[in-house]
Amino acid sequence: MKRTYIENLAEHIGEDVTLHGWLYNKRSSGKIWFLLLRDGTGLIQCVVAKNNVPEGVFSDCDKLTQESSFRVKGKVRKDDRAPGGYELDVADLSIYSISKEYPITPKEHGIEFLADRRHLWLRSSRQHAIMRVRHRIIKAIRDYFDGQGFTLVDSPILTPNASEGTSTLFETPYFDLGNAYLTQSGQLYAEAGAMALGKVYCFGPTFRAEKSKTRRHLTEFWMVEPEVAFNDLNDDMDLAEDFLEYIVQSVLKDREKELKVLERNTALLQNVKKPLPRVTYDEAVEILHKKGSAFEWGNDLGGTDETIVSEQFDRPVMVHHYPAAVKAFYMKRDPQNPKLALAVDVLAPEGYGEIIGGSQREDDFDTLLERIKEEKLPEAPFEWYLDLRRFGTVPHAGFGLGVERTVSWICGLEHIRETIPFPRMIYRLTP
RNA sequence: UCCGCGAUAGCUCAAUGGUAGAGCAUGCGGCUGUUAACCGCAGGGUUGUAGGUUCGAGUCCUACUCGCGGAGCCA
Structure with a gap:
């Protein structure tokens, strides 16, 4: 499947696409994962429901840490709850690399710490x-x-x-x-x-x-x-x-x-x-x-x-x-x-x-x-x-x-x- | 070069001269609509360095190192 970029998702509503990128943040709620994916052109929330993905994919989500790289396949859906206006319903996911203890967390940091990184x-x-x-x-x-x-x-x-x-x-x-x-x-x-x-x-x-x-x-x-x-x-x-x-x-x-x-x-x-x-x-x-x-x-x-x-x-x-x-x-x-x-x-x-x-x-x-x-x-x-x-x-x-x-x-x-x-x-x- | 401010857990910060703490991050557990998610548990420290004052120093004093902001100079 050809690669799609997040900035172009408006042209693919209702279609299956594959996105490649890095994990910006994630949230979970038992049998559902919300993965915030970053690909350099934008951010999109990917929704992984336990019942909609192959065995193993759901537990892989648990391994994903901030800035881990992965690709994800799913259907683009317009959703007013999403900050960007779109979400991806995930059908499959595969990991490129697990990132270990990414230092820049989604919290505040001092300027020297950030400048060093x-x-x-x-x-x-x-x-x-x-x-x-x-x-x-x-x-x-x-x-x-x-x-x-x-x-x-x-x-x-x-x-x-x-x-x-x-x-x-x-x-x-x-x-x-x-x-x-x-x-x-x-x-x-x-x-x-x-x-x-x-x-x-x-x-x-x-x-x-x-x-x-x-x-x-x-x-x-x-x-x-x-x-x-x-x-x-x-x-x-x-x-x-x-x-x-x-x-x-x-x-x-x-x-x-x-x-x-x-x-x-x-x-x-x-x-x-x-x-x-x-x-x-x-x-x-x-x-x-x-x-x-x-x-x-x-x-x-x-x-x-x-x-x-x-x-x-x-x-x-x-x-x-x-x-x-x-x-x-x-x-x-x-x-x-x-x-x-x-x-x-x-x-x-x-x-x-x-x-x-x-x-x-x-x-x-x-x-x-x-x-x-x-x-x-x-x-x-x-x-x-x-x-x-x-x-x-x-x-x-x-x-x-x-x-x-x-x-x-x-x-x-x-x-x-x-x-x-x-x-x-x-x-x-x-x- | 000059003036001012600062340095405590991986990060951001608390702690009247008297037992060094919280949130986040990390690890484990829970949750099918979360938005820097939330709830429970756990590990995590030579308080920048070297001296000094004191019964006792993260806290007071001196020096040094590093950083931040400003002045000068300029885009």
């Missing part, structure tokens, strides 16, 4: 839902750019230098060429791509060796970075808001069930539509002062400041024209006011903070060289980057979206460590 924790319904949302977000990202005529130009992971100079990077010996560093951003390479192909994006893992110890940080995370030749800051913001709307609406449309498992208030996500509010850094500082903050002009917005600003809006807010001093060397200064950078951060609502950071890039050779010197960066590794300004430089802009922060926000999670299958944090390298 991340490889098993992924089987639980909450983690299952998060991974499904994550996948849909990544698909939306690719669909969006592919559908807009962007070309994927992946940046290298091993790089000779820091792209922004400030962060602490992971270092590794590289043959006779000294040390290589794990990339913290593909942006500089994406700029080269944009000059070659016009509209590009890179999408891959990035690494930060900073000892950040918060619910918003990982040492290894995924970032998607579009870069567009001839775009200015306003074009950049237009792209960011259109992109974000597409991602959120795609998830709402295709992952309703998963968001329900996560008990996410989707009303707040429905709001994520164009246009997103745009405020200047100056206006953001005004908001902070109005709310009683002692924030000083010239500083970067901290986590708490971001939360106060984003609380004033019912959807993500774009903060632009930051003080140049707190932003990276490659960001273009505002011609109207050289103290400001043509930069934008998109802050997610509900305290989730910065999910996008972007800017128009410095396209003038002399100015860019000056910035590199100001930041005391070594010039040699940036020679290729300066070439982009030597040979047909044009205005261009782009941004980076942090995938895990986006997943965390859309799922409404407490901590970013649940957004990636195997999180890497300052004190966690395993499993």
Whole structure:
């Protein structure tokens, strides 16, 4: 008999099917077993009545422990008592493997215990839902750019230098060429791509060796970075808001069930539509002062400041024209006011903070060289980057979206460590 | 790096300085509609480590280890 998946059972009502999976939980009542089967696509309760199955099958049910694997044959029945709406009346069952003392019980566990068993924790319904949302977000990202005529130009992971100079990077010996560093951003390479192909994006893992110890940080995370030749800051913001709307609406449309498992208030996500509010850094500082903050002009917005600003809006807010001093060397200064950078951060609502950071890039050779010197960066590794300004430089802009922060926000999670299958944090390298 | 909190059964947690306990999980028994099922019985402990105070320390003190949360940095 051909295999059927739980997510497709609606098409098989009244039919005999064979399901393969793992035991999520079971209950018994003397001469009847209720086996909750998990197959990766969903959950279904299988009902085993002693009188309806061959000799031996009923006693096999007794041997099944949590996460034991088995296959089961039976008839699909619609049942309003079942959480999924369907049940399976079992005619036969055979065991693949008996699981011995599965550590993650259907009770509460501490975070360290679960993190140590991340490889098993992924089987639980909450983690299952998060991974499904994550996948849909990544698909939306690719669909969006592919559908807009962007070309994927992946940046290298091993790089000779820091792209922004400030962060602490992971270092590794590289043959006779000294040390290589794990990339913290593909942006500089994406700029080269944009000059070659016009509209590009890179999408891959990035690494930060900073000892950040918060619910918003990982040492290894995924970032998607579009870069567009001839775009200015306003074009950049237009792209960011259109992109974000597409991602959120795609998830709402295709992952309703998963968001329900996560008990996410989707009303707040429905709001994520164009246009997103745009405020200047100056206006953001005004908001902070109005709310009683002692924030000083010239500083970067901290986590708490971001939360106060984003609380004033019912959807993500774009903060632009930051003080140049707190932003990276490659960001273009505002011609109207050289103290400001043509930069934008998109802050997610509900305290989730910065999910996008972007800017128009410095396209003038002399100015860019000056910035590199100001930041005391070594010039040699940036020679290729300066070439982009030597040979047909044009205005261009782009941004980076942090995938895990986006997943965390859309799922409404407490901590970013649940957004990636195997999180890497300052004190966690395993499993 | 700095500040705060924590570590007791496999797990989640209780225990006024005076005999270390419960629920879940595990094992055995009962139940033909259970929904983190329920009922009965049983096994399960070097209280993170090392010192100290005390007649007596899970509890008080010191140091260390590990973890959690926050700051800084950032997506």
